[in-house]
Amino acid sequence: MEQVLVRASRVYEVIIGEGVLSELGLRAAALLRGRRAVIVTDSNVGPLYARRTEETLRDAGFAVTTFTFPAGEASKNPGTLLELLTFFAKQELTREDVVIALGGGVTGDLAGLAASLYLRGVPCIQVPTSLLAMVDSSVGGKTAVDLPEGKNLVGTFTQPYLVLCDITTLDTLPKEVFEEGMAEVIKYGMIRSKELLELLLTDDAERKRERVIAQCVRLKRDVVAEDEQDFGERQILNFGHTLGHAIEREMNYKLFHGDCVAIGMAIMTRALVRDGRCPESCEKILEKLLKKYKLPNSTELPSERILAAARADKKRRGEKITLIEPKTLGNCVLVKTDFAELARLLELGR
Numbered sequence: 642m643e644q645v646l647v648r649a650s651r652v653y654e655v656i657i658g659e660g661v662l663s664e665l666g667l668r669a670a671a672l673l674r675g676r677r678a679v680i681v682t683d684s685n686v687g688p689l690y691a692r693r694t695e696e697t698l699r700d701a702g703f704a705v706t707t708f709t710f711p712a713g714e715a716s717k718n719p720g721t722l723l724e725l726l727t728f729f730a731k732q733e734l735t736r737e738d739v740v741i742a743l744g745g746g747v748t749g750d751l752a753g754l755a756a757s758l759y760l761r762g763v764p765c766i767q768v769p770t771s772l773l774a775m776v777d778s779s780v781g782g783k784t785a786v787d788l789p790e791g792k793n794l795v796g797t798f799t800q801p802y803l804v805l806c807d808i809t810t811l812d813t814l815p816k817e818v819f820e821e822g823m824a825e826v827i828k829y830g831m832i833r834s835k836e837l838l839e840l841l842l843t844d845d846a847e848r849k850r851e852r853v854i855a856q857c858v859r860l861k862r863d864v865v866a867e868d869e870q871d872f873g874e875r876q877i878l879n880f881g882h883t884l885g886h887a888i889e890r891e892m893n894y895k896l897f898h899g900d901c902v903a904i905g906m907a908i909m910t911r912a913l914v915r916d917g918r919c920p921e922s923c924e925k926i927l928e929k930l931l932k933k934y935k936l937p938n939s940t941e942l943p944s945e946r947i948l949a950a951a952r953a954d955k956k957r958r959g960e961k962i963t964l965i966e967p968k969t970l971g972n973c974v975l976v977k978t979d980f981a982e983l984a985r986l987l988e989l990g991r
């Protein structure tokens with residue numbers, strides 16, 4: 642078992658290990674005064690893990706109810722949010738009680754947002770069950786739902802009270818969902834950790850998942866501690882995402898997020914190597930890792946369409962964009978630039 646302490650506007654633990662789900666009840670009881678819990682989960686994860694989650698909470702004295710919504714990003718919307726808030730009201734949830742987010746990033750974002758809004762804030766415990774949710778979305782306090790106009794446009798920064806990653810839940814995660822999550826794992830290595838890159842290269846990430854997840858959580862923890870509200874340094878986590886998000890939108894979300902991020906990282910790294918601004922080793926290792934973990938490194942989409950989608954990004958700040966550029970192995974930097982430079986790099990890196 643690995644434990645990581647996050648020191649943000651709330652101090653909380655991230656526990657990573659086999660079978661830690663069975664500790665949820667006792668850990669929650671130690672943290673909270675209330676004894677009512679609402680589990681929020683989706684239609685895939687609920688049938689697999691809701692019963693065990695209910696049991697551990699009941700054994701620790703909680704009265705438990707479960708809210709299940711249809712799995713998928715399409716549910717991460719204001720309609721489901723309102724249904725969930727109404728469910729909280731019917732359960733007479735108080736600020737001493739707890740919301741348990743049991744599932745992937747969609748569940749974590751939706752339940753986290755609902756918990757942060759209801760009564761101006763009910764405690765939330767994240768129990769991530771996808772690789773992406775374990776290494777990324779459950780830690781750091783960003784919560785959100787989508788609008789038809791764009792993803793994650795409505796949300797808050799609200800840190801959880803505890804994050805419990807039971808890595809045995811990954812056994813039921815569809816293989817392709819695990820694989821796309823690996824793009825974010827590789828991203829952490831590229832932005833902050835040569836050691837992680839070496840581990841991913843020399844060993845199998847799935848076999849070493851406890852260690853790999855813990856390393857990613859530590860890296861995210863450090864970035865979040867520097868810039869909790871995403872005004873500067875936290876943007877480093879967007880490596881591969883400027884182009885990745887644009888590709889994702891242009892493909893109408895038919896390509897996995899992780900695949901798009903992998904392509905974004907590959908294009909940017911190749912461009913900077915060709916520009917003489919980054920050592921070739923960065924490209925070599927990234928390409929090796931993408932191949933090893935079955936992730937793509939290029940797209941057929943025309944550059945104009947990718948650039949147009951990047952320009953249309955609702956969360957862009959004015960004409961300037963911040964690019965995340967690999968400098969050396971395990972080290973990226975933030976560079977403020979404009980669209981002309983993005984267009985040049987995109988051509989150079991294809």
Ligand SMILES: NC(=O)c1ccc[n+]([C@@H]2O[C@H](COP(=O)([O-])OP(=O)(O)OC[C@H]3O[C@@H](n4cnc5c(N)ncnc54)[C@H](O)[C@@H]3O)[C@@H](O)[C@H]2O)c1
Nearest residue numbers: 685712745746747748770771773774777778783810813814
């Ligand atoms: N808050 C943040 O900081 C942050 C960061 C990155 C991504 N996100 C958000 O996370 C979401 C993507 O997360 P995701 O990839 O986990 O998506 P997801 O929650 O939709 O999960 C992917 C699929 O796997 C299934 N699943 C999850 N765990 C399972 C398990 N153990 N066994 C079987 N099936 C399982 C889900 O039902 C779903 O079908 C996006 O909405 C994204 O915006 C948020």
Ligand SMILES: [Zn+2]
Nearest residue numbers: 825882898902
């Ligand atoms: Zn991402």
